[in-house]
Each structure stands twice: as structure tokens, then as C-alpha cells.
């Protein structure tokens with residue numbers, strides 16, 4: 490795939506650096522320099538401190554899911570997983586960054602296991618891409634609809650248990666951060682979503698790195714007298730700090746922060762989605778324009794958001810019934826397979842294919858059809874994230890207080906009713922408050938996608954940037970209208986007492 494010819498890559502890189510410098514000069518920010526929060530995060534055991542409560546909650550959820558109430562709105566496993574966890578995750582990514590991976594309870598258990606079990610194998614080279622987690626991500630969305638996971642505490646508990654088992658098996662066999670980088674569907678969701686986050690783990694001063702002899706941020710800090718003894722792990726995701734660009738593949742684990750002997754890694758403020766506006770070489774990743782798998786991940790992220798929301802609005806039942814009657818399907822799996830294929834495969838291929846064709850023909854962009862498609866696929870990430878935010882935010886805010894009665898109920902059930910009797914009437918914020926927030930999220934996503942597409946178009950066609958941009962701008966508006974229409978439809982209030 491060739492680089493766009495209009496601006497040289499050096500000029501583009503220079504422009505991006507200028508923009509970032511301008512942005513940071515205007516708002517210099519390093520989370521690690523903030524009183525209280527900074528020292529806490531720099532503490533060597535900060536991640537463990539964050540992971541322990543999530544592990545404790547996961548264990549409670551597993552027990553509740555297996556042994557607690559069978560009605561999902563009364564069970565902690567379903568309410569916390571499908572109402573609170575998803576909503577809190579996307580809001581945290583919007584406000585800060587990939588905080589779920591930072592606090593990941595699965596990694597706490599994995600690290601504990603690795604004290605005794607040392608993996609011996611390297612992940613096969615052919616699998617060092619995103620195709621497996623893409624398939625798993627689609628499988629999770631598909632299973633969610635097919636098995637009604639939101640309505641089954643028992644199945645939800647098994648999903649959590651299965652996740653722990655998968656982490657232990659994969660990272661028990663394979664070295665480094667294999668599960669996070671090449672398997673975990675939640676991680677991939679977080680990686681794509683956090684490309685629009687305002688914070689990034691990054692080098693403070695590149696000149697310090699230029700003079701750094703040890704490169705501990707990637708190699709790990711070693712015992713001086715015995716180099717085989719690692720005192721602090723380096724980046725397990727193969728991201729070398731001086732060459733790292735953006736949040737893709739970064740779990741915010743802060744290992745590089747603790748390993749750097751020069752205290753040269755911070756959690757820095759940046760232009761949200763700025764990393765999508767250019768195509769530099771990225772450590773551990775390469776160029777986005779050469780990663781068809783990551784572009785496909787960005788598309789599944791965006792169109793999966795549409796499918797996930799479509800699966801819970803009233804019109805989907807009409808479409809499903811029509812498909813059942815027309816194709817004489819006896820089971821729901823076949824109908825869902827057709828819907829998923831239409832929304833996640835056929836729709837993006839047609840829409841992006843057409844947009845890429847117009848860009849090449851009208852703006853004279855020399856790149857191949859696939860090259861243009863891959864390049865602009867990333868521009869849809871902000872809009873996709875806006876849709877996830879609107880959807881998960883809707884459930885999160887309208888079901889915000891449901892955590893109170895399910896906790897009261899769980900305590901009462903084990904004979905310890907210290908919080909009183911469950912107040913099942915507590916639900917969440919009214920729709921009149923939540924709906925404007927949803928549309929705000931969608932508009933933010935639209936603005937982000939348009940901006941990214943515009944910057945890519947400027948780079949691709951100095952003469953006709955508007956021609957290169959127009960098809961992608963129209964595509965963004967079409968997708969935004971689809972999202973807005975979906976959010977105005979009557980929606981299932983899954984896993985809450987308002988569920989139909």
C-alpha cells in the first residue's frame with residue numbers, strides 16, 4: 490500500500506508534532522504529576538490495589554449468578570455486568586483512558602499463577618494479529634442475543650468463569666501479554682475505544698530516551714549483578730515507549746512507568762482521536778494503513794455498535810419475524826446469523842467500498858481500493874464509540890441506582906440485612922435527562938469522525954481535499970442518522986425492573 494503523495498510523510502509527521510505541541514502547550518497535563526492521584530499511580534502496587542476490589546466483585550458476581558435469584562433484575566451478576574460494568578467502562582474511556590484494563594481482575598489472577606507457572610511457548614507468528622479477537626468479539630455479541638445473557642444470571646456467571654479460565658490457559662502456555670494482545674475481545678474493544686481518549690501513556694521527553702542505554706521500559710529493569718533477574722517487568726504488549734503512538738494495544742498497566750529508570754513516562758493529555766489523523770509507524774503495531782486486521786476491528790467496533798443496539802429495539806422483532814416467515818427458519822440462530830452478516834459484513838463492505846471508489850475516482854487518490862478503505866475505516870471509530878457510549882450510557886444512567894436494591898437483597902439473602910430491605914423502586918435517572926446525554930455522545934462521535942476523515946482527506950489530496958472527504962462525510966452522516974434513529978426507538982430495559 491502506498492503512502493499518500495500530496496504531503497511527504499516527514500511533513501505530515503512534523504505537522505502532527507506541531508499540533509500536539511500546540512495542544513499540550515495550551516493544556517499541559519500529566520496525570521502522574523497530579524497530587525495524590527499521581528503518587529498513588531506511581532506506587533509499584535497501585536495496579537494490584539485497583540485489581541483487588543474488581544476481583545472481589547467478580548467472585549461475588551460468580552456466586553450470585555450461580556446461587557442467587559434467578560430473576561435477572563434482582564441478581565448482582567446480571568445487573569452489574571450488563572448495566573453498570575459496561576456503562577462505567579465506556580464513560581471511563583471517554584473521560585480518561587483504558588481504566589478497565591488497568592484494573593483488570595483477570596490479570597491479577599494470571600500474575601499470581603505466573604509466580605509458579607512459567608509459560609514456555611511464543612504465540613504463533615501467523616496468529617499475531619486481531620482476527621481471533623475479532624471473531625471472539627462477534628461471537629460475544631452473537632451469544633448475547635442468542636442466549637439472552639442479560640436475562641440469565643447463571644449464564645452470566647459462566648461467562649465470567651470462562652473468561653478467567655481462558656486467561657489462565659492462554660497465558661499459562663504463552664509468554665508475554667498474549668491474551669491481552671491477541672485474544673481478549675474486551676481488550677480489543679477498549680483499545681479501539683481509547684483511541685479517542687484524552688489521556689495516553691507516553692514519553693515525557695524524547696531526548697531523554699535518545700540517551701537511554703538500558704531501554705528498561707521494554708526490556709524490564711534487571712538486577713545489575715544478575716541480568717537474568719527481572720526486578721520490574723517491561724511492556725508485555727511489545728510497545729517501546731519512544732516509538733509508541735497512541736493507545737492501540739496499551740492496557741495502561743503502567744509497567745513502563747515503573748520500569749523506566751529516568752522517570753520519563755507519564756500519563757499525558759492529548760488531542761482525542763488525534764492518533765487516527767495520521768499514519769506513522771507505531772511500535773508493536775506498524776502502520777495502521779498496513780494493518781487490514783486492525784481496520785477490520787475498527788469496522789466491527791463501529792457496525793457492532795449498530796447491531797448491538799438494533800438487537801434491543803422494537804423493529805428488530807418485526808424484521809426477525811419477517812425473516813422467519815420468509816425463509817421458514819425454525820431456530821433463532823439462523824435469523825440472527827443473517828442479521829449479523831447483513832449489518833457487520835455486507836453493510837460496511839458496500840458502504841465503505843462505494844465511498845472508497847468515489848474517493849479514488851473523484852479526488853484522484855492513487856491508493857488501491859482496499860488501501861483507501863483500510864485508511865478511512867479508522868475514521869469511523871469515534872462515531873462507533875459515540876454509539877457505544879449512547880447505548881451503554883443509556884442503560885447505565887437509567888439503571889444507575891439498581892445497584893442499591895440488588896446489594897441489599899444479596900446481603901439479606903445471606904442473613905446479613907445491614908442495608909435494610911431491598912428498595913426495588915430505585916431505578917435510575919429519568920429518560921428526559923438521559924436522552925439529551927445520548928444525543929450529545931452521538932454528536933461528539935460524529936464530530937470526531939468527520940474531523941478524522943477531513944484530516945485524512947487533506948493528506949490524500951492537496952488539490953481536492955473536499956472531494957476526497959465528501960464520500961466519507963456523507964457516510965458518517967448516514968451512520969449518525971441510523972444511530973439517532975435507533976436511539977429514538979422503544980428499547981428493552983434489559984436486566985432492570987423496567988424490563989418488558
Ligand code: SF4
Nearest residue numbers: 698701705706730749
Ligand atoms: S522510556 Fe525510559 S526506559 Fe524507555 S527508552 Fe525512554 S528513558 Fe529509556
Ligand code: SF4
Nearest residue numbers: 724739740742743745
Ligand atoms: S507497559 Fe505497555 S501496555 Fe503497559 S502502560 Fe506501558 S505501554 Fe501501555
